[in-house]
Amino acid sequence: MSVSTTQYRGRFAPSPTGPLHMGSLIAALASYLDARSNNGSWLLRIDDIDPPREAPGATDSILASLAQHGLYWDNDIIFQSHNTHRYAAALQHLRGLADGTAVFACVCSRAAMGPGGVCCGTCREQPPAGDRPHALRIAVPASQLIRCEDALQGPQCWELGHIAADFVLRRKDGLWAYQLAAAVDDTENGITHVVRGSDLLDSTPRQLFLQALLGKTAPQYCHLPVIVNSNGQKLSKQNHAAPLDNTNAVRNLRVALQFLGQLPPPASLTAVDALLHFATQAWQLARVPAQLARPAAEVGWPG
Numbered sequence: 001m002s003v004s005t006t007q008y009r010g011r012f013a014p015s016p017t018g019p020l021h022m023g024s025l026i027a028a029l030a031s032y033l034d035a036r037s038n039n040g041s042w043l044l045r046i047d048d049i050d051p052p053r054e055a056p057g058a059t060d061s062i063l064a065s066l067a068q069h070g071l072y073w074d075n076d077i078i079f080q081s082h083n084t085h086r087y088a089a090a091l092q093h094l095r096g097l098a099d100g101t102a103v104f105a106c107v108c109s110r111a112a113m114g115p116g117g118v119c120c121g122t123c124r125e126q127p128p129a130g131d132r133p134h135a136l137r138i139a140v141p142a143s144q145l146i147r148c149e150d151a152l153q154g155p156q157c158w159e160l161g162h163i164a165a166d167f168v169l170r171r172k173d174g175l176w177a178y179q180l181a182a183a184v185d186d187t188e189n190g191i192t193h194v195v196r197g198s199d200l201l202d203s204t205p206r207q208l209f210l211q212a213l214l215g216k217t218a219p220q221y222c223h224l225p226v227i228v229n230s231n232g233q234k235l236s237k238q239n240h241a242a243p244l245d246n247t248n249a250v251r252n253l254r255v256a257l258q259f260l261g262q263l264p265p266p267a268s269l270t271a272v273d274a275l276l277h278f279a280t281q282a283w284q285l286a287r288v289p290a291q292l293a294r295p296a297a298e299v300g301w302p303g
């Protein structure tokens with residue numbers, strides 16, 4: 001993405017649920033190259049606010065993998081677990097709004113919620129007793145439309161009131177929801193460009209909605225194709241994607257660049273730094289296939 005006036009600030013935001021795999025390398029590399037080719041900074045945020053999903057040692061393993069692949073970040077690492085005061089302040093702000101949106105306590109189980117995650121309706125009228133475990137949700141007006149121009153996927157328009165009517169800000173177990181945390185941190189950290197996988201495209205309207213209510217400027221979003229196996233499933237930690245072999249960083253980077261439609265670096269480049277230097281100079285977002293998914297087999301990667 002090209003930038004004129006604002007200093008570009010990008011980020012990579014892995015959750016420490018396991019080691020990096022090819023899907024995460026693709027997102028890390030594209031966000032890194034887009035930032036560096038725009039003389040921007042590239043931050044690393046560890047999304048560690050969901051301890052039940054975290055794997056011991058995952059953060060260290062992610063940092064080691066990024067370093068082995070030459071993907072060095074700027075500034076101190078941002079840990080979401082250190083930012084919970086920000087989420088509480090944002091919640092406070094949202095609670096104070098009186099423009100048709102409302103934060104409410106909800107005791108509904110997932111099974112009791114209607115399609116699109118709608119609360120049964122009584123929680124709003126009869127707030128649950130304070131000691132009953134409850135989620136905090138935000139009611140989205142039925143007619144709420146959210147639009148944005150995705151740098152790769154083009155114009156987007158979501159009927160947020162239908163697809164995520166009463167979405168969660170703080171979970172029943174007391175943990176902060178990813179949507180609120182990501183919306184807050186991206187703006188608080190001055191992120192201007194978010195480059196990530198298309199699996200997060202449908203999170204974007206929730207984040208844009210919250211950022212608008214919080215009076216913040218949203219970053220520009222760019223959603224990359226995700227790498228899928230022969231069954232069309234995203235390579236992910238949940239689908240047991242193979243961890244990156246850090247001893248093969250150059251090959252991994254070449255595969256990721258091919259997946260991203262970039263010019264192949266000359267065979268003479270056999271060091272990570274030289275490869276990344278070439279890739280930064282040659283980076284063209286317009287060459288990335290504007291698809292939501294791309295099979296691993298197309299780039300000769302086991303899927």
Ligand code: GLU
Nearest residue numbers: 013014015047182196200
């Ligand atoms: N932590 C999220 C994940 O690993 C990504 C967050 C983001 O890029 O917004 O899926």
